[in-house]
Amino acid sequence: MKIGLVRHFKVRHKLPGGFLIGHGALAEWFEGYDKADLIINPVDMGGIDWKLCYASSMSRASKTASHIYTGAITLHDELREINVINLLNKRLRLPILIWALLIKRKTLSANVITAEVEKKLDAFLDNVEQNTEKEILIVSHGFIMMLLQKKLTSRGFTGQKFNNPANGKVYLFEKN
Numbered sequence: 001m002k003i004g005l006v007r008h009f010k011v012r013h014k015l016p017g018g019f020l021i022g023h024g025a026l027a028e029w030f031e032g033y034d035k036a037d038l039i040i041n042p043v044d045m046g047g048i049d050w051k052l053c054y055a056s057s058m059s060r061a062s063k064t065a066s067h068i069y070t071g072a073i074t075l076h077d078e079l080r081e082i083n084v085i086n087l088l089n090k091r092l093r094l095p096i097l098i099w100a101l102l103i104k105r106k107t108l109s110a111n112v113i114t115a116e117v118e119k120k121l122d123a124f125l126d127n128v129e130q131n132t133e134k135e136i137l138i139v140s141h142g143f144i145m146m147l148l149q150k151k152l153t154s155r156g157f158t159g160q161k162f163n164n165p166a167n168g169k170v171y172l173f174e175k176n
Contacts (some may be wrong), residue, residue: 002048003128003152003159004137004170005145008056008064009038020093027085034058043068043168051133054124056080056140064168065139073139078120081141082107107143121147125155137170145171 013036016029038060045068053072055065056079065073084106094102107114121144128136138148145165152159152173159173 001129001134001157001175002136003157003173004046004048004050004135005148005165005173006043006064006068006137006139006170007142007145007165007167008058008060008139009040009067010167011060012037012039015096019095021096021099022093023085023088023090026096026099030083030085034060036060038063038067040067041168043170046170046172048135048172050137051135052131053137053139054079054128055138056144058141061139061141065137068139068168069137076124078117078124079138079140079144082113082117082143084111084113087111087113117144118147118151121151125151129155149173 011033013029013033016025021029050069052074053065053069054074054076055061057075057077058080061079062073062075084103087106088099088102125148128138140148142165145162149159149162149171155175157173157175160171162171165171
């Protein structure tokens with residue numbers, strides 16, 4: 001079985017202006033990010049004739065999938081980016097870099113949202129592995145891909161390791 005993991009294309013969305021940004025402005029910026037245009041680039045599909053494509057139901061992943069895959073795409077909420085913004089202190093005003101570090105830290109830490117996502121990804125992968133098609137493309141988001149990489153490896157898949165997956169690149173995982 002071959003599974004290709006792809007992070008959505010880069011998003012064309014400027015960082016928020018100003019030095020200190022409040023929680024509300026941060027949440028608003030993320031809403032715009034979710035709707036922004038993509039920077040479309042060619043993708044090396046590895047010479048594989050992908051039989052199925054699953055994508056996050058978020059627009060940047062589903063649009064990426066439609067640019068790189070010609071068949072029907074099945075959208076899955078389980079592949080959506082984790083949103084931990086509401087777990088952050090709403091009274092803070094911080095530089096965007098500090099917000100980004102806090103979001104990454106909160107996403108990587110044990111919390112109810114991440115635990116639920118991991119549980120859903122396990123169920124998703126159970127279904128993927130039971131599929132009769134053996135070449136499956138999954139288009140999602142950076143952190144979800146990191147979780148999928150970990151889960152695929154624990155299920156006996158081998159593949160290209162990554163810490164921060166590149167946008168629009170296929171990472172191949174295989175299991176005999």
